[in-house]
Amino acid sequence: MADAHRHEWGFVLAATVRVTHDLDLAEECVQDAYARALSTWGSRGIPDKPAAWLTTVARRRAVDLLRRTASLRQRLPLLLDERADDPEPVPEITDDRLRLIFTCCHPSLAQPAQVALTLRLLCGLTTSEVARAFLVSEPTMAARITRAKKKIATARIPYQVPPASELPERIDAVLTVVHLLFTTGHTAPAGAALVRRDLVERSLDLTRMLRVLLPSDLGVAGLLALILLTDARRDTRLASDGRLLLLADQDRSAWDRPAIAEGVALVREALRRRPPGRYALMAAIAAVHDEAPSWDETDWRELVGLYDLLVDVWPSPVVALNRAVAVGFASGPAAGLAALDALAAEPQLAGYGYLAAARADFLRRLGQIAEARVAYEEALLLTENDVERQFLADRLRCL
Amino acid sequence: MAEYLILIYEDETAWSKSDQDTFDQIMKGHTAFSENNAAALRGGNALHGTDTATSIRKDAAGEVTVTDGAFAETKEALGGYYVVEAANLDEAIALAKQVPAVYGGVEVRPIRVFD
Numbered sequence: 001m002a003d004a005h006r007h008e009w010g011f012v013l014a015a016t017v018r019v020t021h022d023l024d025l026a027e028e029c030v031q032d033a034y035a036r037a038l039s040t041w042g043s044r045g046i047p048d049k050p051a052a053w054l055t056t057v058a059r060r061r062a063v064d065l066l067r068r069t070a071s072l073r074q075r076l077p078l079l080l081d082e083r084a085d086d087p088e089p090v091p092e093i094t095d096d097r098l099r100l101i102f103t104c105c106h107p108s109l110a111q112p113a114q115v116a117l118t119l120r121l122l123c124g125l126t127t128s129e130v131a132r133a134f135l136v137s138e139p140t141m142a143a144r145i146t147r148a149k150k151k152i153a154t155a156r157i158p159y160q161v162p163p164a165s166e167l168p169e170r171i172d173a174v175l176t177v178v179h180l181l182f183t184t185g186h187t188a189p190a191g192a193a194l195v196r197r198d199l200v201e202r203s204l205d206l207t208r209m210l211r212v213l214l215p216s217d218l219g220v221a222g223l224l225a226l227i228l229l230t231d232a233r234r235d236t237r238l239a240s241d242g243r244l245l246l247l248a249d250q251d252r253s254a255w256d257r258p259a260i261a262e263g264v265a266l267v268r269e270a271l272r273r274r275p276p277g278r279y280a281l282m283a284a285i286a287a288v289h290d291e292a293p294s295w296d297e298t299d300w301r302e303l304v305g306l307y308d309l310l311v312d313v314w315p316s317p318v319v320a321l322n323r324a325v326a327v328g329f330a331s332g333p334a335a336g337l338a339a340l341d342a343l344a345a346e347p348q349l350a351g352y353g354y355l356a357a358a359r360a361d362f363l364r365r366l367g368q369i370a371e372a373r374v375a376y377e378e379a380l381l382l383t384e385n386d387v388e389r390q391f392l393a394d395r396l397r398c399l
Numbered sequence: 400m401a402e403y404l405i406l407i408y409e410d411e412t413a414w415s416k417s418d419q420d421t422f423d424q425i426m427k428g429h430t431a432f433s434e435n436n437a438a439a440l441r442g443g444n445a446l447h448g449t450d451t452a453t454s455i456r457k458d459a460a461g462e463v464t465v466t467d468g469a470f471a472e473t474k475e476a477l478g479g480y481y482v483v484e485a486a487n488l489d490e491a492i493a494l495a496k497q498v499p500a501v502y503g504g505v506e507v508r509p510i511r512v513f514d
Contacts, residue, residue, distance in 0.1 A: 108488060155509045156401055158487035166489075 001038060008051040009124030010209065014096035016058045017159060023121065023149050025062065033058035055093050097122065098213045099159050101206075105174040106157045113148035114177050120145060122209075123202045133199055135190060171214065175223050175279065178206045182227050190384035194238060200231055222270035222279030228263035229286035232256040244391035248295040260290045278314040281306055300330035317346040318354075325358050333365040353382035357392060369399050400484050402441060402510040403491040408475040409503035411448050417502075428499035436483070436494055443481035475503040482510070 012033065016026040033054045047053040104117040112134070119125045119133065131141035151157070162170045185199025207224045214220050236250035267287050270280035285306050292298040307323035320343055328336015340359050349355045360375035376396040383389050417425075433440060449469035457463050469476055481498065485491040488507070495507045 106488075108492070155507075156487040158489050160489075162489065 001034075001041065004037065004046075004050045004054070005034060005124055006205070008054060010097050010100065010122035011051045011095060012054045012058055013121055013124070014100035015055045015093050016062055017100065018094075018096055019059045019062045020066065021159075023152065025065065026058075027121070029058040029061040029065065030054070032061050052093055095213070096159075097209060098161050101174055101210075102161055102170055103152060103157055103159050105170075105177045106152070107170070107173055108155065108157060109148050109151060111177070111180070113144055114173070115180060116141060116145050117148050118177055118206070119181070119202065122206060125202075129198075133196065134184070168219075171217055171219060174210070175219055178203050178210070179223060179226075179279070181206070182230075186230060187388070188385055192386045194244065194385060194387035195234065200227075200234075203227060204231065218270045218273040219277050219279060221266045222277050222281075222283055225263045225266035225270055225283035226279050226286060228259045228266070229283050229290050232259040232263065232290055238387070242387065242390075243394070244387050247289060252292075252294065255290060260287075263287065264291070275313055276309065278310060281310040281313065285310070298329070300326055304330050317343060317348045318352070320346075321349060321352075321355055321358065328358075328362050333362040337362040337366065351382055353379050353388075356382060360392075360395070364395070364399065373399055400486055402482055402484050402512075403488075403494075404508045404510055405443075405481040405483060405491075405495045405498055406477055406506045406508065407479040407481075407498060407500050407503070408473075408506060409478045409500055410474060411476050411478070413502040414478070415448075425499050425501060432481075432497050432499065436497065439483045439485060439490075439494060441482040441484055443479070445479040446477065448478075449476045478503075 009030070013026055013030050016029055017023060020026040020029065036057050037050075037054060041047070101118065101122055104121055105114045109117070115134070116130050119130045120127065125133070127142050127145060128138045130145070131138045134141070136144075161167075181199050182203035185196040185201075185203060187194060188196045204227050207220065207227055210217075210220045211224050232255050233247075233250060234256070236252075236254045237245060239245050263283065264287050267280060267283045270277065271284060273280065276284075285303060288299055288303055288306070303326040304323065307319065307326050310319050311323055321340070324336060324339035324343060327339045337359065340355065340362065343349055343355065356375050356379035360372050360379055363369075363372035363375055373396065376392055376399070380389060380392045380396070383392060429445075433443070452467075452469045454466050454468060454470050455463060456466075481494075483491060483494050485494060488509075491507050491509075495505050498505050
C-alpha cells in the first residue's frame with residue numbers, strides 16, 4: 001500500500017483532475033480511493049494494475065460528488081483544459097502527470113509554492129510532511145498551498161502541456177524545482193540530520209517519471225544522471241559515529257556501482273547537447289569523482305575544465321566557488337586561495353558558509369594556522385547543519 | 400474565456416528623457432501590438448504622468464482628503480493598460496509579452512466577474 005501511495009499517487013491524482021477540474025476535490029477523491037484500497041486489497045488481493053484500479057475508483061467518486069453538488073460547485077472557478085466543457089468523464093485513463101507537473105511548476109507561482117505543490121500533488125505528501133521538509137510551521141505551509149491553488153483556479157493557469165515554443169523554458173522550471181528538492185535533501189540546510197532521505201528519494205522518483213514522460217529531453221537526462229551519480233555515495237558520507245566524511249576519506253568500494261553505471265550512460269547522452277546543459281555538466285563532474293579509483297588519482301585538470309564550461313552556461317558565484325576549489329587541488333592551495341579571494345566581493349557569497357570553509361582548508365594546507373582558525377570560526381557561524389558544524393569544530397580543534 | 404488587465408509600469412523619468420524618435424518607435428510598437436492582437440483586445444489607454452494624478456482618501460471618520468500625486472509612490476508607475484480576452488493565463492502572458500514596455504514591465508491580473 002505504501003508502495004502504491006508513493007508510486008501511483010501522482011498518476012491517479014493527475015487523471016482524476018481531468019474529471020474534477022478542481023485540485024481540492026481531486027485530492028479528496030484520491031484519498032477516498034486509497035482508503036477503499038486499504039479495506040479491500042487486504043481481503044481480495046492487490047489488483048493487476050493498482051493505478052488503474054485507484055483511478056477508476058477516484059473518478060467514480062468524483063463523478064458522484066460532482067452530480068450531488070453540481071449547483072454548489074458551479075460557483076467555484078474550475079481548472080481549465082481543452083475538455084473543460086465536457087461534463088462526462090473521459091473513459092480512457094491517460095497519463096496526465098506532465099500536465100500536473102507543468103501546472104504545479106508554473107512560472108507565475110512563487111518557487112516555494114511550486115515546490116510545495118509538487119510534493120503535495122505529485123508525490124502525495126501531506127501538508128505536515130511538506131512543512132517538516134522545509135522547516136516551516138504547518139499553518140504556514142497550509143496557507144502557502146491554499147494560496148497557490150487559489151491562484152491556479154482564479155488566474156486560470158491551464159492544466160496542459162505547454163506548446164513546443166515554450167516547452168524548453170517550462171521544462172527548465174520543472175527541473176529547477178526537482179533539483180532544489182534534491183539539493184535540500186542531499187545536504188539539509190539546517191537541523192540534526194545531514195541528509196533528508198525522503199526528499200532525495202522523492203526527487204529521484206520525480207526525475208525518473210520525467211525521464212519516462214520526456215524521453216528525448218537531454219536536460220532531464222542530465223538531472224537524472226546528476227542525482228544518481230551524487231546519491232551513489234550516500235552510504236559513505238558519514239562515519240559510523242555520525243561524523244561527516246569528505247570525498248577524500250570515503251570508502252569508495254561502498255559506492256553504488258549500478259547507480260554510477262546508469263548515471264555515466266546518461267551523462268554521455270546528456271552531453272550531446274551543444275552547449276551542454278548545466279545538469280549534464282554537474283553530472284559529468286560527479287562522474288569524474290565517482291570513477292576516480294582514489295582521491296589522489298582524481299583528475300583535477302579535467303574537473304577545472306568542466307567547471308570552466310559550467311561557469312559559461314551557468315555564471316553563478318556558487319559555481320565559481322566550486323571551480324576555485326578544483327583549481328586549488330589542480331594547481332595547489334595558493335592558487336586555490338587566490339581564486340577564492342577573487343570571489344570575496346560577491347554579494348551572493350556573503351554569509352555563505354562554504355566559502356569560509358574552503359578558505360579555511362586552503363589556509364590550513366598552507367600552514368597559515370592563525371588565518372585558518374579565523375576562517376573556520378567564520379564558517380561555523382554561517383553553518384546551521386549540525387553534522388557540518390561538528391566537522392568544522394573538529395577541524396578547528398586539530399589545527 | 401476570461402478577461403485580463405495588462406498594466407504597464409514604467410519609469411516616468413526615463414520616459415520624460417526620451418527623444419522624439421524613441422517616442423515614435425514606442426508608439427509604433429503599441430500600434431503594431433493593437434493590430435496584431437485585434438481579436439483579443441477589449442480596450443486600452445495610455446495615461447498622463449503621475450504629476451497629473453490626484454489621490455482621494457477617506458479616513459475612518461469619513462473625512463475626505465484630496466492630495467496631489469499618485470496613490471503609491473513607486474519608481475515605476477502605472478502609465479497605461481490593455482484589457483484582453485484570453486482562454487487562460489498562458490495566453491494572457493503570451494499577449495503581455497508583446498506589449499512594449501522599454502522602461503519597465505507589465506503586470507497581468509485576471510478581471511473579477513461577479514454573478
